[in-house]
Amino acid sequence: MSHATWGPKPALLLKSRLLSLFATTAEDQQEQPQDSAQRSAFDPLAMFCENDLMIELTSTCNLRCVYCPKSQPGDKLLPGRDQDMPELIRQRALAHCRWLADQGIELKLILSGTGETTSLKGWMDRVQPFLELPGVISIVSNFARRFSEAELATLSRFTTIMISLDTVDRGVLKDLRRKMELEIFTLNVVRLRSVSLAAGTRSPYLHLNCTATSRVAQKFYDLACYAATLDLSLGVSSLYELSPIPGLPVACVTDLPEAEFLDFCRQLEKAHGLFKHKNLAFDVQPDLLDRLVKRLSRIGDEQTNWDSGSQRRWTRLCTQPWQRCTVGADGLVFPCCVTMRQEGIGSLKDQSLTEILSGEKAREFRRGLLSGELSKSCVGCSMARPGEVTELRSIIEGLWQESGLDQQHVGVLG
Ligand code: SF4
Ligand code: SF4
Numbered sequence: 001m002s003h004a005t006w007g008p009k010p011a012l013l014l015k016s017r018l019l020s021l022f023a024t025t026a027e028d029q030q031e032q033p034q035d036s037a038q039r040s041a042f043d044p045l046a047m048f049c050e051n052d053l054m055i056e057l058t059s060t061c062n063l064r065c066v067y068c069p070k071s072q073p074g075d076k077l078l079p080g081r082d083q084d085m086p087e088l089i090r091q092r093a094l095a096h097c098r099w100l101a102d103q104g105i106e107l108k109l110i111l112s113g114t115g116e117t118t119s120l121k122g123w124m125d126r127v128q129p130f131l132e133l134p135g136v137i138s139i140v141s142n143f144a145r146r147f148s149e150a151e152l153a154t155l156s157r158f159t160t161i162m163i164s165l166d167t168v169d170r171g172v173l174k175d176l177r178r179k180m181e182l183e184i185f186t187l188n189v190v191r192l193r194s195v196s197l198a199a200g201t202r203s204p205y206l207h208l209n210c211t212a213t214s215r216v217a218q219k220f221y222d223l224a225c226y227a228a229t230l231d232l233s234l235g236v237s238s239l240y241e242l243s244p245i246p247g248l249p250v251a252c253v254t255d256l257p258e259a260e261f262l263d264f265c266r267q268l269e270k271a272h273g274l275f276k277h278k279n280l281a282f283d284v285q286p287d288l289l290d291r292l293v294k295r296l297s298r299i300g301d302e303q304t305n306w307d308s309g310s311q312r313r314w315t316r317l318c319t320q321p322w323q324r325c326t327v328g329a330d331g332l333v334f335p336c337c338v339t340m341r342q343e344g345i346g347s348l349k350d351q352s353l354t355e356i357l358s359g360e361k362a363r364e365f366r367r368g369l370l371s372g373e374l375s376k377s378c379v380g381c382s383m384a385r386p387g388e389v390t391e392l393r394s395i396i397e398g399l400w401q402e403s404g405l406d407q408q409h410v411g412v413l414g
Contacts, residue, residue, distance in 0.1 A: 010262075011262065011296045011299040012296065012297070012300035014262070014265050014266070014269065014296055015292075015293050015296035015297060015300065017269055018265060018268065018284075018289065018292060018293060019293055021272045022268075022272070022283060022289050023286075042397055042400055044366070044370055044397070045363040045366045045367055045370070046358065047321075047323075047358060047362065048322055048323070048399070048400050048403050049323045049324070049403060050096070050100065050325075050353065050354060050357060051100050051105050051106065051107050051108055051135070052323050052324035052325075053093070053096075053097070053108070053109055053324065053325060053326070053327060054112065054113055054324065054325070054326035054327065054337050055085075055090075055093050055111055055112075055113075055130075055326075055327045056085065056112065056113025056114070056115060056326060056327060056328050056329045057085050057111055057112070057113075057115075057117050057120055057126050057127070057329070058084045058115045058116070058117060058119065058120040058123075058329055059080060059081050059082060059083055059113060059114055059115040059328070059329040060082055060083070060084065060115050060116070060119055060120070061114075061115050061116040061119060061142075062119045062142070062144060062145060062179070063177055063178060063179055063180060064178055064179075065176060065177045065178070065211075066175070066177075066178075066248065066250065067176070067211065067213065067239050067248060067250055069114070070114070079330065079341065080329055080330035080341065081114075081329075083330060084120055084121075084329060085327075085329045085330070085331070086330070086331070088349075089327070089330070089331035089348050089349065090126065092331075092348045092352075092353075093327050093353070094129055094130065096352070096353045096354075097109065098133065101133045101134055101135070106134055106136070107133050107134065107135030107136070108135060108136045108138075108324070109130055109133070109135065109136070109138065110139065110140065110162075111127050111130055111137065111139050112139050112141070112162075113326055113328060113329065113337075115329065116141065116142055116144075117139055117140070117141065118139075118145065118151065119145075124150065124154045127154065128154075131157045131158070135159075136159045136160065137157075137158055137159050138158060138159060138161065138162065139160075139161055139162070140162045140163075141161060141162075141163055141164075142163070142164055142177075142180065143163045143164075143165075143184070143185045143188045143189065144177070144179060144180045144181070144184065144185065145184070146184050146187065146188065147188055147192075149195070152188075152191055152195045153199075155192055155204065156192060156195050156196045156199065156201060156204060157204075159204060159205065160204055160207060161192075161204045161205070161206050161207070162207045162208075162235075163189070163206060163208055163209070163232075164208070164210075164211070165180075165182075165185055165208055165209075165223070165227075166211050166212075166213065166216045167210075167215070167216040167219055167220075167223055168219065168222050168223050168226045169216070169219050169222070170182055172215050172219075175215065175249070176213070176215060176250065186230070189206065189230050189232070190230075192204070192206075205233070206232045206233070207232065207233045207234075207235060208227045208233065208234050208235070209234075209235045209237055210234065210235070210236050210237070211237055211238070212236050212237065212238065212253045212264075212288065213239060213250035213251065213252065213253065214250050214251040214255065214256055214260075215249075215250045217253050217256055217260060217261075217263070218260065218264075220236075220264060220267045220268070220271065221267040221270055224267070224270075224271035224275070224282075228274055228275060228278045228280060231280065232280070233275075233281035233282065234271070234275060234280070234281075234283075235282075235283050236268070236283070236284045236285065236288065237382065238252055238285055238287060238288040238291075238382035239252050239382075253288075253292075254288075254291045254292060254295050258299060261295060261299075265292060265296065268284065268292075285382050285383065286317075286383070286384055286385035287316075287381065287382040287384060287385050287386075288382055289385070290385045290386060312388050313371070313388060313389045313390075314372055314386050314387070314388060314389070315370070315371075315372045315374060315378075315388070315389045315392050316369060316374065316378050316381060316383075316384040316385070316386060316387075316392075317384050317385055317386070317387035317391060317392050317395060318336070318369060318378065318383060318384035318392075319395060319396060320335065320336035320337065320338075320383070321335035321336055321362065321369065322366060322396055322399065322400075323399065324336065324337070325345075325353070325357060326339075327348060328341075328344070330347075331347045331348040331349045332344040332346075332347050333347065333348060333356045333357075335365045335366070336377075337383070338377055338381050339365075339375065339377040340376065340377050343365065343376075343377055344361075345357075345359060345361040345362045345365060346359055346361060369389075369392060370389055370392060370393055370396075371389060372389045
């Protein structure tokens with residue numbers, strides 16, 4: 001693809017097209033508020049859902065992707081970072097889930113964290129009781145190992161499986177994810193679908209995630225075609241940026257030379273058309289989209305007021321600490337799926353999940369987002385786009401109204 005004729009105007013046009021294709025606005029996320037006269041007053045610092053949990057059954061992984069903190073020599077030595085969840089913690093998390101299920105509350109579980117659940121010895125037995133609960137039960141997997149029939153049968157019971165693959169270029173794949181082979185990945189997807197077909201059950205919803213780096217940008221559309229061929233929805237995310245890795249052999253796509261960057265944006269646009277045609281979901285992580293758009297604005301020489309000296313107070317438009325949490329492999333609870341160890345809000349070893357989620361540390365974390373005094377994790381996080389604190393508050397209030405829950409009652413769950 002030639003870029004000889006590219007100039008400021010095409011970059012801005014491309015920017016507005018990407019925005020219209022991928023951006024979701026605060027209004028999209030909000031339903032019409034319901035009458036809350038019978039409910040307790042809105043408490044912006046309180047959790048209002050306890051049914052959306054990430055449970056890290058193990059933080060070990062069979063891969064060592066170059067951009068993952070797991071590739072760092074010291075990572076293994078960090079507390080909680082290379083271990084299986086103790087049985088006591090798993091039982092407590094399970095008890096909380098069962099209690100919610102008994103109340104008729106539908107669960108949204110992800111039985112993964114920063115680790116590969118299927119590398120856990122006896123993983124099928126560990127996930128089994130969660131699979132019996134009502135709700136959306138998901139898992140994240142790298143699909144790098146050839147699964148047995150029994151493993152495929154277990155995987156076929158999940159509602160959603162998020163699988164990660166960054167490129168279909170075998171050489172680059174080896175460079176980035178080392179032991180990963182495209183053939184094994186493909187075989188696992190096809191066999192999983194055939195197991196469901198043979199059993200007469202619905203195949204799990206399979207969502208492929210691509211970590212978009214400088215190494216995979218050039219052949220991004222090839223990956224999109226591969227995903228569409230296998231009927232996989234596709235998400236594009238950014239590098240894990242919380243702890244920049246010294247000597248990292250890849251960069252974020254937003255740091256590519258201009259011609260390559262524009263080429264990547266064009267491929268995104270083209271892939272969007274393909275996925276629309278195939279009726280498959282395709283999304284770009286909000287913060288990544290924001291950065292793509294900002295770079296396109298700069299190339300187009302457009303003035304933006306983000307980061308300017310205005311009086312607005314900026315934050316991340318993130319609702320996770322109000323709606324979900326992660327139980328780490330050692331029982332430490334985090335207010336979202338990204339935060340670092342030092343931002344843990346309590347341990348299941350000492351408290352119930354409800355106590356932790358309504359505790360002062362959790363409230364303090366939410367207060368930080370609502371005031372724009374962001375934690376280190378939030379500052380470097382790619383999961384949510386930036387926005388004003390007033391916008392975040394109104395999103396949170398809208399979600400609370402939508403949930404129909406009384407926060408004071410949520411506080412006694414579990
Ligand atoms: S598969 Fe995931 S957890 Fe494992 S090394 Fe790669 S990025 Fe890290
Ligand atoms: S680290 Fe990211 S996902 Fe976690 S609360 Fe902050 S913005 Fe949200």
